[in-house]
Amino acid sequence: MKTGKIIKTQKDIYYLDVDGQTYLCKARGNFRVKGVKPLAGDRAEIEVTGDKEGYIKNIIDRKNEIKRPNIANVDQLLLFVTIKNPPLNLLRLDKYLSMCEFIDIDVVIILSKSDLASEKEIEEFREIYQNIPYELLVLDNYNSFPKDRILEILKGKTSALSGASGVGKSTFLNNLVDEDVEIGSISEKLKRGKNTTRHTEIFKVNEDSYIFDTPGFDSFDIDFIEDETDLKYTFKEFDNTSCKFNNCNHINEPQCKVKEELNKGLISRSRYENYLTLFNEIKKRRENKW
Ligand SMILES: Nc1nc2c(ncn2[C@@H]2O[C@H](COP(=O)(O)OP(=O)(O)O)[C@@H](O)[C@H]2O)c(=O)[nH]1
Ligand SMILES: [Mg+2]
Numbered sequence: 041m042k043t044g045k046i047i048k049t050q051k052d053i054y055y056l057d058v059d060g061q062t063y064l065c066k067a068r069g070n071f072r073v074k075g076v077k078p079l080a081g082d083r084a085e086i087e088v089t090g091d092k093e094g095y096i097k098n099i100i101d102r103k104n105e106i107k108r109p110n111i112a113n114v115d116q117l118l119l120f121v122t123i124k125n126p127p128l129n130l131l132r133l134d135k136y137l138s139m140c141e142f143i144d145i146d147v148v149i150i151l152s153k154s155d156l157a158s159e160k161e162i163e164e165f166r167e168i169y170q171n172i173p174y175e176l177l178v179l180d181n182y183n184s185f186p187k188d189r190i191l192e193i194l195k196g197k198t199s200a201l202s203g204a205s206g207v208g209k210s211t212f213l214n215n216l217v218d219e220d221v222e223i224g225s226i227s228e229k230l231k232r233g234k235n236t237t238r239h240t241e242i243f244k245v246n247e248d249s250y251i252f253d254t255p256g257f258d259s260f261d262i263d264f265i266e267d268e269t270d271l272k273y274t275f276k277e278f279d280n281t282s283c284k285f286n287n288c289n290h291i292n293e294p295q296c297k298v299k300e301e302l303n304k305g306l307i308s309r310s311r312y313e314n315y316l317t318l319f320n321e322i323k324k325r326r327e328n329k330w
């Protein structure tokens with residue numbers, strides 16, 4: 041019996057990294073019965089049946105699971121945004137940040153393509169997010185790539201890259217790993233047909249750092265939160281405030297600390313407005329269910 045990490049899934053074939061060597065495995069039928077589907081990111085026990093071949097016998101302690109794409113054991117998400125090309129979408133960013141808070145995944149915000157933005161635009165962005173606080177890395181993949189800092193951030197963790205198509209994720213990955221990651225066109229191809237073979241791959245940056253390259257991690261619904269009143273807990277800056285009502289949703293309630301801070305400029309208007317938008321989105325969906 042050996043233990044490895046599933047680094048790639050392709051239909052019913054699983055590629056496992058076992059002490060630096062890749063094993064091709066299948067899962068025994070009993071996985072379907074138990075309702076456990078091995079996922080990229082899982083650690084698994086395998087029974088070796090041949091030269092670098094085996095069967096997955098057991099999935100070990102899964103820490104968390106993301107649904108779309110379906111991957112496991114994500115320690116942190118590198119959330120990519122750009123100011124231009126594609127244009128900045130703060131609602132989308134705040135949605136991802138909420139999801140990560142909700143399922144307890146660390147976040148680093150990567151402001152990529154900094155060469156296409158002005159100092160002022162970068163500063164405005166910084167002002168919104170640095171106080172919350174999230175670590176923010178500003179980079180240009182071609183001319184200003186803080187590789188040492190990035191390797192430090194990745195160290196000992198399995199990270200996933202996410203962000204809209206075109207924000208520079210593949211270029212970023214290319215700057216870090218030896219294998220060639222296709223830039224630009226291929227991702228378009230992958231997106232075109234929903235039923236074409238999709239695979240999720242994990243790149244090993246070094247001994248203890250892994251990165252998911254997950255085509256299709258471009259957008260998702262906020263359906264991970266079912267009750268809109270839970271949303272407030274995912275906005276970190278709303279946390280340590282003491283409103284008159286301790287279940288205050290910071291919308292129309294009297295003596296609301298969050299609204300006071302908003303009016304003083306201590307809470308960002310864009311974050312607050314996105315909170316309202318998401319709150320209403322979740323509420324509407326919940327009401328339509330019945
Ligand atoms: N100006 C500029 N272009 C970039 C940067 N990073 C990537 N690109 C370009 O942006 C396009 C999309 O990059 P890609 O890495 O494929 O984005 P992905 O869809 O997020 O994987 C490509 O044409 C890249 O050459 C950057 O930092 N600055
Ligand atoms: Mg890409």
Ligand SMILES: [Zn+2]
Pocket residue numbers: 283284288289290291293295296297298299
């Ligand atoms: Zn309040």
